[in-house]
Amino acid sequence: MDAASIEExxxxxxxxxxxxxxxPGAAQEKEATPEKDDSTLESREAQAYDNFRKIRExxxxxxxxxxxxxxxxxxRDKAQRVTVLEGKGLADDDDDLDAISWLKSQKKRQKKIxxxxxxxxxxxxxxxxxxxxxxxxxxxxxVAHDMASFLDGDEQVLTLKDTGVxxxxxxxDELEALGLLEQxxxxxxxxxxxxxxxxxxxxxxxxxxxxAILSQYDEEIDGKKKKAFTLAAAGTSTELADILDGPVQxxxxxxxxxxxxxxxxxxxxxxxxPSEIKVKKPKKKKSKTTRQRPAGDDDALFNGDQAxxxxxMDIDSDAVAYTKKRKVFDEDFADDDDLQSSLALQxxxxxxxxxxxRPEDIARQLREDANTPDPESAINAGGIVIDEISEFVDTxxxxxxxxxKAPKPKVAAAAAVTAAADDSSDEDEEMKDAADIKxxxxxxxxxxxxxLMPATGVEEEKTxxxxxxxxxxxxxxxxxxxxxxxxxxxEKFRQRQLFLAELHRRMxxxxxxxxxxxxxxxxxxxxxxxTTRERDDYQRHQNTMRDQHHSRVMDQLFRxxxxxxxxxxxxxxxxxxxxxxxxxxxxxxxxxxKGSGKGKTDKHLKKLAEEKRRMAQSMLDASQNVGMSTAxxxxxxxxxxxxxxxx
Amino acid sequence: xxxxxxxxxxxxxxxxxAFASDKIKDFKVMVAMQVGREPHEILLKRxxxxxxxDQLTLADYGVSNGVQLDLEVDTGD
Numbered sequence: 001m002d003a004a005s006i007e008e009x010x011x012x013x014x015x016x017x018x019x020x021x022x023x024p025g026a027a028q029e030k031e032a033t034p035e036k037d038d039s040t041l042e043s044r045e046a047q048a049y050d051n052f053r054k055i056r057e058x059x060x061x062x063x064x065x066x067x068x069x070x071x072x073x074x075x076r077d078k079a080q081r082v083t084v085l086e087g088k089g090l091a092d093d094d095d096d097l098d099a100i101s102w103l104k105s106q107k108k109r110q111k112k113i114x115x116x117x118x119x120x121x122x123x124x125x126x127x128x129x130x131x132x133x134x135x136x137x138x139x140x141x142x143v144a145h146d147m148a149s150f151l152d153g154d155e156q157v158l159t160l161k162d163t164g165v166x167x168x169x170x171x172x173d174e175l176e177a178l179g180l181l182e183q184x185x186x187x188x189x190x191x192x193x194x195x196x197x198x199x200x201x202x203x204x205x206x207x208x209x210x211x212a213i214l215s216q217y218d219e220e221i222d223g224k225k226k227k228a229f230t231l232a233a234a235g236t237s238t239e240l241a242d243i244l245d246g247p248v249q250x251x252x253x254x255x256x257x258x259x260x261x262x263x264x265x266x267x268x269x270x271x272x273x274p275s276e277i278k279v280k281k282p283k284k285k286k287s288k289t290t291r292q293r294p295a296g297d298d299d300a301l302f303n304g305d306q307a308x309x310x311x312x313m314d315i316d317s318d319a320v321a322y323t324k325k326r327k328v329f330d331e332d333f334a335d336d337d338d339l340q341s342s343l344a345l346q347x348x349x350x351x352x353x354x355x356x357x358r359p360e361d362i363a364r365q366l367r368e369d370a371n372t373p374d375p376e377s378a379i380n381a382g383g384i385v386i387d388e389i390s391e392f393v394d395t396x397x398x399x400x401x402x403x404x405k406a407p408k409p410k411v412a413a414a415a416a417v418t419a420a421a422d423d424s425s426d427e428d429e430e431m432k433d434a435a436d437i438k439x440x441x442x443x444x445x446x447x448x449x450x451x452l453m454p455a456t457g458v459e460e461e462k463t464x465x466x467x468x469x470x471x472x473x474x475x476x477x478x479x480x481x482x483x484x485x486x487x488x489x490x491e492k493f494r495q496r497q498l499f500l501a502e503l504h505r506r507m508x509x510x511x512x513x514x515x516x517x518x519x520x521x522x523x524x525x526x527x528x529x530x531t532t533r534e535r536d537d538y539q540r541h542q543n544t545m546r547d548q549h550h551s552r553v554m555d556q557l558f559r560x561x562x563x564x565x566x567x568x569x570x571x572x573x574x575x576x577x578x579x580x581x582x583x584x585x586x587x588x589x590x591x592x593x594k595g596s597g598k599g600k601t602d603k604h605l606k607k608l609a610e611e612k613r614r615m616a617q618s619m620l621d622a623s624q625n626v627g628m629s630t631a632x633x634x635x636x637x638x639x640x641x642x643x644x645x646x647x
Numbered sequence: 648x649x650x651x652x653x654x655x656x657x658x659x660x661x662x663x664x665a666f667a668s669d670k671i672k673d674f675k676v677m678v679a680m681q682v683g684r685e686p687h688e689i690l691l692k693r694x695x696x697x698x699x700x701d702q703l704t705l706a707d708y709g710v711s712n713g714v715q716l717d718l719e720v721d722t723g724d
Contacts, residue, residue, distance in 0.1 A: 001650055001664050009664060012680055018673055021648050021664050041668045041706070 138231045144176040145184075147229050156180065174228075271346065280338055480615055492565050499562045506553045514542065576608075649711055653678050653691070655718040665705060672701040678718065690721035 003023050010020040097105070143158065150156060158175040351365075462470040462477070475481040521527055527535060570583035578586060589595045596604070636643055649667050651674075654660045661681040665674055671691065679686040692698040694717050699708055710716065 006664055016673060
């Protein structure tokens with residue numbers, strides 16, 4: 001852009017009232033006066049330019065500075081690389097010493113180092129011995145176990161309990177023995193497993209006061225009571241004394257429990273050791289006596305009854321009754337007997353052992369025994385044993401009895417029904433005995449009423465299996481058969497039969513006459529005179545005479561009033577009756593030797609199929625427009641009602 | 648001051664000095680002077696964008712030094 005063209009532009013701009021463009025030559029003076037105000041866009045842009053320039057300059061300065069610094073560093077490095085290391089090296093140390101003297105000096109040095117180390121160790125030992133731990137150091141530290149648990153005499157190693165920092169602040173240090181802790185946990189678990197009697201008014205705790213009601217929940221509400229004691233420099237012994245003086249029962253109880261846990265090598269097995277087992281031969285099972293009883297015996301409903309009846313005489317004589325009873329009971333569970341007895345023995349042995357160690361448990365044992373009587377003793381007590389199985393069996397049996405009586409009439413009814421169904425499907429009813437049919441109808445009559453009027457209230461559609469009449473009515477219902485004027489047809493049929501009979505009669509008369517004539521001819525020997533040819537002619541004449549007479553008779557009968565009905569009826573190959581139009585088409589096709597094209601044939605076939613389908617449809621089918629549903633839909637349309645017939 | 652190139656891709660190409668703060672309407676007068684068409688017949692736009700409106704400035708459309716604008720005939724619709 002040269003100045004001239006810009007000048008040119010400026011003229012136009014001035015004319016339009018716009019700011020003139022800066023001319024390159026005269027630009028300097030204008031730019032010399034910097035515009036301080038940044039109110040206009042130009043001034044702001046100019047400021048932006050200035051800022052940009054400043055930044056660029058700063059960047060450049062920085063770059064230069066860095067370059068300079070880099071150069072200085074480079075120079076220094078170079079100088080350092082060149083400088084020689086000063087001071088003595090290893091080899092420079094005493095260059096007058098030979099190898100032997102150097103070795104000696106090394107030995108001396110080693111000794112000096114050892115001496116220094118020993119001195120240090122002695123110092124450390126002296127310091128350690130000066131702060132020896134005593135019992136006073138542990139004073140005030142809690143131990144998280146019962147003092148009694150330390151009375152066994154075993155040496156226990158206590159460690160600081162692992163707690164959070166804050167808890168530690170609150171409670172102070174606590175000591176615990178890992179082994180004891182384990183034991184306590186185990187004990188707790190076992191206590192949980194063992195079912196304690198919840199409330200016992202006779203129970204008295206160790207201080208002699210009755211326990212609080214629902215004391216078993218105290219632990220859950222208040223949290224566990226921790227048995228803990230604090231070590232004191234001098235006080236430990238007194239506390240120990242306290243414990244030793246305390247309720248003996250409690251202490252011993254605890255000790256015993258621990259004993260059980262520690263001393264018992266393993267829980268005593270309920271089962272015998274395999275080496276001790278003696279196998280008894282199982283008794284031969286008797287056939288099930290309990291099941292065998294007279295079927296008609298309705299009075300003895302329960303199994304127990306039977307047993308009671310057996311035993312009723314010796315209820316009072318205990319011992320004998322027990323044994324016998326036992327036998328009756330055991331016969332069913334003969335294979336369990338050995339096992340049960342051995343188990344009982346084992347348990348008894350275990351119990352004995354426990355009793356030796358835990359005398360205070362006897363009371364509890366006795367109490368429990370009183371509450372839950374031994375199942376064996378219950379069995380021995382005599383009387384009826386009603387358990388789930390026996391009851392189940394009894395109910396089963398009772399029902400069977402009822403059923404045996406009930407179904408008989410049902411079966412009879414069913415038989416009647418099937419018979420009725422049979423004979424209705426059978427078409428030649430006339431072949432049966434009238435009496436038979438009557439009987440059957442009588443037997444079906446109660447059911448027939450039901451069958452006639454089903455729950456829907458609509459009469460059932462007749463089926464073809466119901467016979468000719470049913471079929472006809474079915475077809476009529478569906479309008480598949482036109483209502484033919486039956487009486488008219490019948491009349492016509494009768495007239496025709498009459499006509500035929502009359503014709504027959506008259507012809508028979510005529511035939512009789514001719515026969516008599518012929519006899520006469522034969523007798524007169526007229527035939528014999530004739531030649532064969534003449535005879536033939538004569539016969540022919542006779543025949544024509546007969547024909548003439550026949551037609552004459554017919555004519556006479558017609559004149560007397562018989563009107564034959566003439567009907568042209570065409571059928572196609574399938575036996576459908578054709579209309580005149582269709583018949584003409586058919587004839588035409590036959591005459592010309594070719595049928596319709598594919599399209600027309602298809603249409604025709606489709607029509608046929610449609611007709612077939614329509615005939616097969618059910619009367620009451622709502623989905624199609626047939627029978628009843630058509631009527632309903634027509635009604636709806638007439639009344640302009642929308643709706644769908646359901647089912 | 649910026650120099651804007653106006654090109655109609657049919658052989659007319661003109662370089663026009665202006666301020667970025669000039670209104671499009673005024674800029675069109677400058678173009679008209681150079682190109683020889685009435686200002687109201689001139690339609691300016693960046694390639695492939697919508698035509699510039701008269702009320703706005705070149706700076707509004709981000710036109711800076713050396714930018715080329717397309718010049719078309721404004722038929723008024």
